[in-house]
């Protein structure tokens with residue numbers, strides 16, 4: 001779906017538009033940008049929109065613990081970042097903040113040959129093996145979630161999707177039987193509760209003064225998860241590797257022909273769980289939040305699901321939901337050598353943050369950009385530098401195809417089995433939670449059996 005540059009044929013692309021053509025030029029000092037994120041947390045993402053409205057699709061910020069940063073929403077500027085000469089942009093450094101969970105050897109923290117080799121091993125197991133069997137298993141999972149939804153009373157759908165898709169990633173990665181998944185779910189929940197808290201941001205900013213090291217409850221939660229993974233690796237070394245993602249990794253060899261170490265195996269297992277645990281459920285929750293407020297789209301989706309011969313419209317709904325409400329709020333890169341971007345020279349060490357929702361609302365690429373219109377994607381595939389919910393380049397999301405497949409399966413099964421309507425007519429607000437854009441009321445809907 002997405003090539004090594006994050007682009008694919010047929011994708012909307014900034015084309016010949018000059019970088020920085022998003023809005024009016026109005027350079028802003030980093031201190032002003034620095035109030036934007038705290039303000040956005042309190043007042044909503046509209047603050048970010050106003051900043052982009054006053055600038056040329058890029059403004060400066062300063063964060064404690066991170067330092068200088070620029071935030072981008074212009075597809076032309078994003079293209080320039082992805083096309084920078086080798087060695088200028090570092091793709092792993094901005095993921096340092098994930099290291100307490102995914103570890104120093106987690107996919108997001110690696111670059112170069114070691115990163116490429118691991119992706120070559122993992123991609124066939126995850127990206128290219130979104131097989132008929134996995135599709136059928138996902139439909140079964142979706143059906144069991146749909147069957148357990150309360151009928152006729154409002155309820156929050158996102159937590160149910162979250163629990164189901166956590167089970168799905170534990171199955172794909174480690175073949176954990178959902179009936180016995182409790183042993184994994186509890187310690188993971190404890191770890192991610194801390195990883196998603198604002199406390200981790202403050203502690204991370206103070207990491208050189210011991211902010212992370214001196215956090216016993218976090219250390220205990222991480223050790224409990226590590227113990228589970230290392231025990232599983234030892235068991236498989238005795239009893240056989242298995243054919244899930246961990247099995248594939250255990251049979252693989254690194255670029256020097258050696259087995260992957262236990263630390264590397266652990267870090268990839270945690271990378272998969274961390275990458276998948278909330279993203280797809282949140283993307284799907286937004287897809288339902290949007291589609292139930294657009295009766296024409298809902299009717300068309302239900303008709304296609306009933307017919308059961310095509311998934312063209314479900315695909316378009318998934319792409320459009322990922323455009324208007326990208327579940328991951330932003331991704332980052334770090335400048336290694338002085339880099340000219342949009343007429344400014346960024347110093348080494350500057351973090352580049354791509355703000356996805358603003359990027360996806362470029363009126364030059366999407367007429368009436370705030371409108372939810374799955375029809376935009378009929379006969380057109382997404383990609384390019386104006387649709388990047390999965391990031392791009394060598395670090396593009398490893399779970400993109402799995403996620404889109406899961407979203408389509410849930411959309412199909414839910415609209416076939418249930419008549420859905422919004423619990424409240426007003427759109428749900430975007431709530432920032434860690435780096436996620438979450439529906440403010442967790443996607444409250446009313447479901448009636450069909």
Ligand code: HEM
Nearest residue numbers: 107108275276279280283331390391392395397398399403
């Ligand atoms: C709708 C669902 C998802 C969204 C929106 C999403 C989004 C992203 C984004 C924005 C990145 C950063 C890419 C970059 O820096 O260029 C990423 C990386 C990653 N994602 Fe996802 N993700 C989703 C689902 C998944 C799933 C289901 C998995 C696991 C099966 C997964 C595993 C990963 C991994 C391992 C990486 C790191 C890749 C690397 O650094 O080489 N993601 N994802």
